Amino acid sequence: MTHRERILRVIQGEMVDKIPYVPRIDLWYNANQRAGTLPEKHRNRSADEIALAEGWALHKIVPEFLKPDSSEDIVHRGLGLVHLKEYTYRFEFSPDIDIIMEGDADQMRVVYETPLGSVSTTHGYTEEMKDAGASAPWIQEHAIKGPGDYKVLAHIFGNMTFKPDYDRFVRWESDIGDHGLALESTPALNAGSPMHYIQKVLIDATQFFIHYNDYKNEMAELVEALTHCYAQLLPILADSPAKAVYWDANVDSMITYPAYLKKDLLPWWQKAAEIFHTRDKLLFIHPDGENNLLMDILADCGADVCEAVTPFPMTKVGIDEYYDRWCRSGKLTIWGGIPESILLEKSSTEEDFKAYLDHLFKAIAPGDRFIAGIGDTTPPGAVFDRLVRLGERIETEGRLPLKAGAAVLLSPELLTARPAPTSSSVPSDTSQVLDKDLRLIQEDVLKGDNVNIKLHVQHALALNYAPQDILNMGMLSAMEIIGGRFKDGTVFIPEVLLSARAVNEALTVLEPLLAADGRIQKGKIVIGTVRGDLHDIGKNLVSTMLKGVGYDIVDLGINVAVDEFVHQVSRCKPDILAISALLTTTMPQMEHIIGALQRAGLRSKIMVMVGGAPVNDKFARDIGADGYAQDAGEAVELAGRLIDINKLSPSG
Numbered sequence: 231m232t233h234r235e236r237i238l239r240v241i242q243g244e245m246v247d248k249i250p251y252v253p254r255i256d257l258w259y260n261a262n263q264r265a266g267t268l269p270e271k272h273r274n275r276s277a278d279e280i281a282l283a284e285g286w287a288l289h290k291i292v293p294e295f296l297k298p299d300s301s302e303d304i305v306h307r308g309l310g311l312v313h314l315k316e317y318t319y320r321f322e323f324s325p326d327i328d329i330i331m332e333g334d335a336d337q338m339r340v341v342y343e344t345p346l347g348s349v350s351t352t353h354g355y356t357e358e359m360k361d362a363g364a365s366a367p368w369i370q371e372h373a374i375k376g377p378g379d380y381k382v383l384a385h386i387f388g389n390m391t392f393k394p395d396y397d398r399f400v401r402w403e404s405d406i407g408d409h410g411l412a413l414e415s416t417p418a419l420n421a422g423s424p425m426h427y428i429q430k431v432l433i434d435a436t437q438f439f440i441h442y443n444d445y446k447n448e449m450a451e452l453v454e455a456l457t458h459c460y461a462q463l464l465p466i467l468a469d470s471p472a473k474a475v476y477w478d479a480n481v482d483s484m485i486t487y488p489a490y491l492k493k494d495l496l497p498w499w500q501k502a503a504e505i506f507h508t509r510d511k512l513l514f515i516h517p518d519g520e521n522n523l524l525m526d527i528l529a530d531c532g533a534d535v536c537e538a539v540t541p542f543p544m545t546k547v548g549i550d551e552y553y554d555r556w557c558r559s560g561k562l563t564i565w566g567g568i569p570e571s572i573l574l575e576k577s578s579t580e581e582d583f584k585a586y587l588d589h590l591f592k593a594i595a596p597g598d599r600f601i602a603g604i605g606d607t608t609p610p611g612a613v614f615d616r617l618v619r620l621g622e623r624i625e626t627e628g629r630l631p632l633k634a635g636a637a638v639l640l641s642p643e644l645l646t647a648r649p650a651p652t653s654s655s656v657p658s659d660t661s662q663v664l665d666k667d668l669r670l671i672q673e674d675v676l677k678g679d680n681v682n683i684k685l686h687v688q689h690a691l692a693l694n695y696a697p698q699d700i701l702n703m704g705m706l707s708a709m710e711i712i713g714g715r716f717k718d719g720t721v722f723i724p725e726v727l728l729s730a731r732a733v734n735e736a737l738t739v740l741e742p743l744l745a746a747d748g749r750i751q752k753g754k755i756v757i758g759t760v761r762g763d764l765h766d767i768g769k770n771l772v773s774t775m776l777k778g779v780g781y782d783i784v785d786l787g788i789n790v791a792v793d794e795f796v797h798q799v800s801r802c803k804p805d806i807l808a809i810s811a812l813l814t815t816t817m818p819q820m821e822h823i824i825g826a827l828q829r830a831g832l833r834s835k836i837m838v839m840v841g842g843a844p845v846n847d848k849f850a851r852d853i854g855a856d857g858y859a860q861d862a863g864e865a866v867e868l869a870g871r872l873i874d875i876n877k878l879s880p881s882g
């Protein structure tokens with residue numbers, strides 16, 4: 231049986247001879263090839279040649295941005311439009327749009343001038359991205375900067391035409407042949423719906439949630455224009471020779487939280503599935519994030535395959551639970567299931583690696599509807615030999631049907647790290663002990679009402695409430711409640727951002743009085759995401775929450791160099807330095823920052839807290855940080871504790 235045939239049969243629910251093994255190695259390859267650190271025997275090979283030499287199927291799901299036929303093919307990346315071999319259509323802008331480009335692939339700025347005004351985007355690669363093997367260019371400047379940009383974009387997308395262009399795909403697919411399954415891609419790096427398109431490429435990832443609340447009409451106009459694009463695309467994709475469509479990417483319980491997903495994505499998944507299934511075509515989605523709150527929705531979304539599935543210990547859902555809820559019911563095929571952390575020496579010992587695989591073969595028995603892959607992708611620092619041994623174990627122990635047996639437990643370290651079911655730690659709502667006027671303010675914060683809160687604060691001041699009480703009892707207590715609810719998964723990113731905005735609005739009224747009153751800040755915190763890391767949604771939430779509960783925040787943004795952290799600590803003299811990293815490749819920067827602070831004689835003066843999806847308590851202790859928090863709610867509690875410790879310490 232060929233790789234392609236085996237993969238297709240598994241997705242159709244057949245019990246084949248063995249589990250297909252399709253590790254994604256693009257990132258690992260790009261980074262190691264650039265650094266000259268490919269394994270000796272593969273030194274002169276391409277990524278595909280390495281996979282074939284090892285006997286693995288080719289992973290042909292994610293578009294390869296580093297191999298455009300012409301540089302022209304990716305210049306419109308800032309608008310979510312590219313023309314690579316994985317895309318089975320061409321797009322054309324309407325003739326009334328003038329396009330001005332400047333720069334090169336590393337930094338390309340494009341201005342789109344339309345009769346309704348202009349928008350601009352900038353995208354490219356940083357050196358750190360190249361070192362880390364990244365393929366998709368980073369959007370540095372988003373098209374939507376303010377509400378006025380929606381109508382311009384609606385004009386651009388509303389007048390856009392799409393035409394089939396199957397030849398390149400067909401040639402590529404035939405090159406891959408039986409070695410793998412080639413997927414056709416959808417726009418905006420696989421945005422599953424018009425709203426998701428806006429979220430993924432057209433606007434800053436955090437700002438999106440504010441606009442989603444504030445500019446409903448403007449967004450609706452752009453959604454309608456994008457719907458016009460999707461209406462053209464669906465039949466083109468459906469009629470293409472591709473056997474499978476890569477429809478949606480970066481699904482995650484926080485950024486595509488349940489209510490949003492149900493309203494703005496699910497109907498499109500269902501529509502796409504219906505159309506593609508009538509053409510005997512498979513629908514793939516890429517839920518590479520935390521899926522704990524989305525398990526049932528995804529099970530019934532119409533997709534055939536969930537790819538890049540990244541289980542515990544990288545996220546909260548274990549592989550056993552994934553398999554039980556998705557595969558045993560016959561609803562979905564999992565593609566992934568191997569958390570990349572088990573390939574890294576720093577994150578997993580040899581014992582952990584072995585224990586994970588022992589557990590896997592038991593947990594997914596009988597083993598149908600499972601394609602082994604690395605979720606999300608093999609990291610640059612992966613031990614190549616583990617990737618090879620994984621393949622060897624699948625070859626021998628992955629013969630189907632797998633025999634169920636006494637579950638082999640994970641090593642104690644991994645096992646104890648597994649999060650307990652979330653307990654309710656929401657700070658109790660204090661509203662019943664507040665009198666009416668402060669309660670109104672508290673409710674404004676909880677509702678994120680940035681208009682009425684100003685009136686209510688003014689009213690409370692007129693009634694002679696002390697500004698400090700309004701702040702502490704009315705506003706900050708409410709932010710703590712929001713933080714607790716966020717931690718519990720009962721509110722999501724938008725609520726946190728809107729509540730924080732209400733607090734900030736009210737502070738414009740209170741701040742002068744608080745200053746006169748000699749208000750003492752809770753403390754100062756410098757925060758940033760480390761060099762090479764462009765993830766900022768989590769960091770922004772932490773920073774927003776901390777600001778919301780009264781800390782003075784200096785946010786350094788993303789991609790912050792070690793020296794810059796040290797410089798800002800020396801300049802701003804914070805009580806706490808908060809560092810965020812979302813990539814295993816960038817986590818070591820945290821240790822470098824702590825070392826550099828030490829060398830600069832600044833370490834003993836501040837507390838260092840760290841966080842981000844791959845970071846954990848153990849890592850924080852190992853690198854000499856003072857604390858780790860799992861989410862923005864916990865970050866607030868941790869900051870409080872660290873400030874207290876710092877005050878007590880002689881150098882603090």
Ligand code: B12
Pocket residue numbers: 257359362364365366435436480481482484485518519520538540544545570571605606607609762763764765766767768769771772808809810811812813814815839840841842843844858859860861862863865
């Ligand atoms: C959205 C996303 C993206 C977006 C980022 C958009 C943005 N502006 O941030 C895009 C698509 C651009 C992206 C790109 C990439 N990504 Co990405 N991404 C994600 C995803 C799906 C969700 C992250 C997120 O925003 N979650 C929601 C927020 C609210 O949660 P959070 O970030 O974890 O933050 C919370 C806590 O961690 C904590 N916290 C965060 N920071 C701090 C700091 C302190 C001090 C404290 C106390 C707490 C704290 O509090 C936050 C709020 O509660 C994750 C999956 C995951 N499991 O995390 C992958 C993930 C992080 N990405 C990953 C990868 C591989 C990449 C790419 C390399 C992909 C590629 N092939 O090119 C690039 C790298 C780009 C770069 N150089 O940074 C991997 C990283 C794997 C690893 N171990 O290294 C992940 C884990 C996916 C996976 N399953 O493997 N990504």
